């Protein structure tokens with residue numbers, strides 16, 4: 001197997017191994033690690049069809065994590081995709097009416113973040129051993145709602161690690177907040193930041209790339225790493241489910257082996273859709289990747305105009321995990337579009353930091369063959385939830401509904417009638433109030449009643465995990481100003 005090494009998107013430093021990239025999370029120059037070349041799938045699609053999720057995960061991940069042994073990687077995968085998921089399929093493909101919906105929310109925290117964050121802690125421990133690290137790893141994470149809980153759950157009580165999560169104080173759903181502030185585990189810390197997700201993400205990135213801070217940490221016996229999708233160890237496990245979805249499409253007779261499938265992905269930080277792009281580069285028959293945004297439609301404008309402009313009103317929507325104006329993983333796509341010119345990417349990122357915008361230095365038509373972008377505002381999102389419920393009895397969460405709505409727009413505007421998979425990123429039980437409201441039902445004040453109403457509506461049982469959270473004691477009370485993240489981190493670590 002050919003070795004894959006990882007380079008920074010900003011062009012500095014020597015290439016590093018996969019385990020180095022996972023442990024460090026972000027490159028020293030502030031860039032993101034990217035594979036030096038895209039490995040090609042070395043198995044026939046027909047062979048992959050026969051595999052269960054874990055075997056398939058191994059076949060995909062081994063091509064990227066070339067310094068992990070087979071035994072190490074299989075162990076990580078087996079620990080991750082087990083009965084923490086409420087279905088043996090791990091990521092079932094459902095078919096409400098004529099649609100295909102890939103449900104990625106069957107893990108421990110009911111959001112698609114579990115797909116990667118259930119395996120990342122194992123990858124990180126394995127990688128830390130390989131790197132002979134002596135420091136305690138401190139996972140610093142900014143969350144728009146779902147990453148935080150999934151990372152807390154994944155890293156709780158993992159020896160030699162601590163996890164600190166910042167979430168936007170008024171930017172997450174009440175169940176998302178409850179999930180985080182009731183988190184168990186002596187090594188977990190949760191802080192509400194008085195700001196939005198972009199503020200939290202920026203603070204965390206600044207701490208990561210502050211050279212003085214790195215020295216102070218090292219002297220105290222700590223090092224930082226990331227559980228955000230800037231970590232390549234998050235991205236690689238996400239490639240797996242695009243192969244999985246394709247296999248399910250073939251098995252159910254919805255597509256012939258080798259025929260292309262379109263995917264429509266509800267997008268925030270551009271991690272999920274980038275994983276689909278990687279699957280395509282590896283050789284999976286993927287047609288168009290449809291980038292679906294909510295009212296924070298900075299990506300829609302980018303794909304249409306070639307200008308990325310974050311200087312705009314920020315909306316708090318019913319799909320909070322996509323309320324993002326600075327999509328960090330886009331940097332990885334830019335690197336590729338700029339012909340792997342790190343200096344050019346650095347200029348774009350400087351422009352983004354200083355002016356809040358940049359212009360794609362290459363002709364935007366390079367994007368058009370593969371990507372299409374659209375957005376659904378609050379009204380369109382609610383209409384999609386209501387329509388699919390009324391016609392098919394299938395209940396979608398608002399993030400999935402954004403993608404559903406945009407996929408309809410795409411079909412109408414493009415006339416492309418290839419098979420399409422809508423990627424579903426959260427369980428309806430994470431956003432019950434928005435759903436009941438969209439369908440025109442009464443919205444009970446009490447969380448438990450809310451869940452029960454949704455249960456009746458959808459004909460599904462309230463997940464055990466939700467019931468537990470509703471009754472769990474609050475353990476985390478920290479709140480901080482948006483420019484005081486570092487002080488919180490010092491306080492927690494006793495620095």
Ligand SMILES: *Cc1c(COP(=O)(O)O)cnc(C)c1O
Nearest residue numbers: 146268269270271272321425426
């Ligand atoms: C994180 C998240 C998204 C956005 O995914 P990205 O990889 O950041 O683009 C969409 N929906 C839900 C429910 C999420 O938790």
